[in-house]
Amino acid sequence: xxxxxxxxxxxxxxxxxxxxxxxxxxxxxxxxxxFGAGVLAYLNQLNRGLVxxxxxxxxxxxxxxxxxxFFSGLSMAGTFISAILRITGxxxxxxxxxxxxxxxxxxxxxxxxxxxxxxxRPDRILNLVxxxxxxxxxxxxLMVIPTYLVASALYLYLFLIPxxxxxxxELKGRVSGLRRRLYSLLxxxxxxxxxxxxxxxWAGTVMMLVVIPIGVATHSVVSWxxxxxxxxxxxxxxxxxYFVVGALYSGTALLITLMFIIRRLYHLEDYLTEQxxxxxxxxMAAFGMVYFYFTFAEYLTTGYKLGGEEKDLxxxxxxxxxxxxxxxxxxxxxxxxxxxxxxxRTRTIPVLFGASLLVNVGMWLKRFIIVVxxxxxxxxxxxxxxxxxxxxxxxxxTVGSFAGFALVIxxxxxxxxxxxxxxxxxxxxxxxxxxxxSLMGGQDD
Amino acid sequence: xxxxxxAPALIGAGGLSQPSADxxxxxxxxxxxxxxxxxRKCEGCVTTGKPPQCxxxxxxxxxxxxxxxxxxxxxxxxxxxxxxxxxxxxxxxENAPCVRVCPVGASYHNEEGVxxxxxxxxxxxxxxxxxxxxxxxxxxxGQPENPPGALFADYRxxxxxxxxxxxxxxxxxxxxxxxxxxxxxxAQACPMFAIYLGDLTEDVxxxxxxxxxxxxxxxxxxxxxxxxELGTRPRVWYVPGHGQEYGRDVRDTRTPKKPRSWQELGATxxxxxxxHQ
Numbered sequence: 001x002x003x004x005x006x007x008x009x010x011x012x013x014x015x016x017x018x019x020x021x022x023x024x025x026x027x028x029x030x031x032x033x034x035f036g037a038g039v040l041a042y043l044n045q046l047n048r049g050l051v052x053x054x055x056x057x058x059x060x061x062x063x064x065x066x067x068x069x070f071f072s073g074l075s076m077a078g079t080f081i082s083a084i085l086r087i088t089g090x091x092x093x094x095x096x097x098x099x100x101x102x103x104x105x106x107x108x109x110x111x112x113x114x115x116x117x118x119x120x121r122p123d124r125i126l127n128l129v130x131x132x133x134x135x136x137x138x139x140x141x142l143m144v145i146p147t148y149l150v151a152s153a154l155y156l157y158l159f160l161i162p163x164x165x166x167x168x169x170e171l172k173g174r175v176s177g178l179r180r181r182l183y184s185l186l187x188x189x190x191x192x193x194x195x196x197x198x199x200x201x202w203a204g205t206v207m208m209l210v211v212i213p214i215g216v217a218t219h220s221v222v223s224w225x226x227x228x229x230x231x232x233x234x235x236x237x238x239x240x241x242y243f244v245v246g247a248l249y250s251g252t253a254l255l256i257t258l259m260f261i262i263r264r265l266y267h268l269e270d271y272l273t274e275q276x277x278x279x280x281x282x283x284m285a286a287f288g289m290v291y292f293y294f295t296f297a298e299y300l301t302t303g304y305k306l307g308g309e310e311k312d313l314x315x316x317x318x319x320x321x322x323x324x325x326x327x328x329x330x331x332x333x334x335x336x337x338x339x340x341x342x343x344x345r346t347r348t349i350p351v352l353f354g355a356s357l358l359v360n361v362g363m364w365l366k367r368f369i370i371v372v373x374x375x376x377x378x379x380x381x382x383x384x385x386x387x388x389x390x391x392x393x394x395x396x397x398t399v400g401s402f403a404g405f406a407l408v409i410x411x412x413x414x415x416x417x418x419x420x421x422x423x424x425x426x427x428x429x430x431x432x433x434x435x436x437x438s439l440m441g442g443q444d445d
Numbered sequence: 446x447x448x449x450x451x452a453p454a455l456i457g458a459g460g461l462s463q464p465s466a467d468x469x470x471x472x473x474x475x476x477x478x479x480x481x482x483x484x485r486k487c488e489g490c491v492t493t494g495k496p497p498q499c500x501x502x503x504x505x506x507x508x509x510x511x512x513x514x515x516x517x518x519x520x521x522x523x524x525x526x527x528x529x530x531x532x533x534x535x536x537x538x539e540n541a542p543c544v545r546v547c548p549v550g551a552s553y554h555n556e557e558g559v560x561x562x563x564x565x566x567x568x569x570x571x572x573x574x575x576x577x578x579x580x581x582x583x584x585x586x587g588q589p590e591n592p593p594g595a596l597f598a599d600y601r602x603x604x605x606x607x608x609x610x611x612x613x614x615x616x617x618x619x620x621x622x623x624x625x626x627x628x629x630x631x632a633q634a635c636p637m638f639a640i641y642l643g644d645l646t647e648d649v650x651x652x653x654x655x656x657x658x659x660x661x662x663x664x665x666x667x668x669x670x671x672x673x674e675l676g677t678r679p680r681v682w683y684v685p686g687h688g689q690e691y692g693r694d695v696r697d698t699r700t701p702k703k704p705r706s707w708q709e710l711g712a713t714x715x716x717x718x719x720x721h722q
Binding site for chain 2: 136383
């Protein structure tokens with residue numbers, strides 16, 4: 001990369017940090033309004049109780065817990081995928097890692113929020129610390145998710161340091177004193193010395209190795225909230241790996257979505273090429289196929305016997321009340337995106353973007369189908385099927401949480417470069433991939 | 446007769462409004478309560494013309510919030526397609542899934558084997574409701590209505606009044622009554638004497654009218670427990686039947702009337718049984 005090219009990249013990457021367009025503020029205001037509406041809806045719920053939701057004694061969990069599972073899946077996007085790609089030395093990941101790690105942090109914040117929103121007595125949340133019982137699957141989540149959040153935030157921060165140092169050095173006089181102090185503080189005296197680089201490399205490698213098992217643990221414990229009960233459809237040994245693969249699928253798709261948006265907004269067409277999309281598309285397709293396989297294995301073993309309550313559940317899900325959600329979600333969310341991502345004619349950037357959106361719409365539906373029908377299924381024949389229709393409050397909080405997710409990314413993008421400058425420039429790249437084998441990239445280094 | 450020794454206290458106390466001194470003196474013994482529900486005697490109160498009396502008695506005893514039924518009379522289908530009635534309280538499982546999953550220990554077993562909820566500690570996560578395989582748990586989704594003066598009542602898990610918003614509720618086997626030697630409200634109110642309170646330590650059970658040896662009664666009448674295969678080890682036993690002891694025909698298609706709430710029954714803290722009795 002020539003010096004002029006370096007300057008060009010730097011300008012592209014840092015420009016949004018230095019100057020914001022009216023569109024940015026419009027978008028920010030829009031997100032704030034939507035998020036605010038969600039907060040208002042929640043305050044009303046806080047005041048009147050969960051009676052304002054559609055949840056009742058039969059179906060005790062609904063949109064909130066579906067969102068909880070969904071956001072936890074999105075969180076896989078980042079750290080895990082970015083760590084895996086780093087560890088395998090896939091060079092093409094470089095412009096993506098920052099975004100991936102950031103979306104993990106944003107998704108985890110929403111993951112942590114959702115169970116609190118769902119609580120009947122959020123005022124007693126500290127009881128979880130005061131009286132917490134390790135036997136409860138909820139405690140497992142309480143321990144793992146904050147750990148994942150802290151580890152992901154650290155991971156994001158570590159690889160941000162060299163870029164923050166550039167901001168500190170180059171933005172003198174161009175940003176407010178407060179922001180300069182923030183950069184100076186966060187840069188931790190980074191001068192790009194070789195000892196500093198070695199420390200960063202070491203810390204990065206450690207975090208990489210730490211974050212992967214924490215990611216697996218997170219999706220496992222989320223699944224065990226359900227798997228530790230006797231409920232039909234949840235009482236399954238496959239749940240933990242099923243959720244992990246679902247998260248990988250969902251997370252990779254999110255990465256493609258975000259990559260598309262960032263590419264457009266930042267004019268990074270030269271750095272985020274069709275090849276990046278194609279590689280991520282392959283990963284997404286691979287995870288999608290494993291997910292499909294798990295889904296197939298799960299439903300075949302319960303469906304084959306056509307016995308008892310499992311038969312009733314499958315009938316209700318595939319041919320009954322929930323079939324309107326299941327089939328579109330399955331075809332558009334699991335089958336179509338995989339086909340689009342592998343077919344030579346369709347694996348183009350816009351199509352992959354569309355496919356990635358489909359995946360996450362499908363995965364959200366899938367989460368809903370995991371959570372609700374198992375609760376609605378009668379525990380004793382006399383009960384009959386429970387009914388759950390989400391209310392406006394739940395919809396508002398759900399939409400608000402998506403706005404909250406986007407808000408975290410939007411605000412971050414204003415403060416820090418969302419594409420890692422020092423990692424995107426191969427000359428200044430100093431670590432990790434030097435020795436490691438390349439997964440499937442490398443040729444674009 | 447072994448059972449006869451302990452039984453009079455239970456029978457006698459059950460009919461009195463005040464606990465007898467006799468039962469109090471015996472309360473140092475750690476009972477292990479069970480319920481036995483004789484379905485041969487349960488006809489869903491359809492022949493009485495009243496709503497199920499167990500449910501209504503429970504409603505007034507605990508000021509059960511409107512819309513909840515801590516004991517619920519289920520209309521079951523037998524294998525030939527005919528109906529029988531099955532009152533379903535909390536099963537008080539020995540291996541209770543709800544107690545296991547509770548993140549804060551708000552659900553627990555007391556020393557007498559009864560599953561209680563500490564509503565001052567419950568965080569309202571409803572994991573216990575997802576875990577209960579019997580659907581015995583209900584939730585205060587909004588602010589439940591309490592009788593006047595209830596806010597000053599001396600709350601304890603054995604007598605959970607006042608009811609609190611955002612917490613889980615369920616049958617607690619009238620722990621406040623059994624402590625004082627009384628039958629649970631449902632057993633007391635059953636006009637057919639279908640519900641027996643038993644004590645595993647003494648191997649005895651009574652419905653307030655007769656006393657039986659628990660183990661013999663269960664064995665001789667092919668008693669079963671709900672969803673036995675799950676291994677929850679419920680403390681509620683059923684004797685199979687369809688109300689035949691009171692002449693209910695198994696082909697009878699009448700269904701129980703809707704139970705009235707404590708408000709409809711006019712219960713107050715001073716007069717818990719309202720105008721009803």
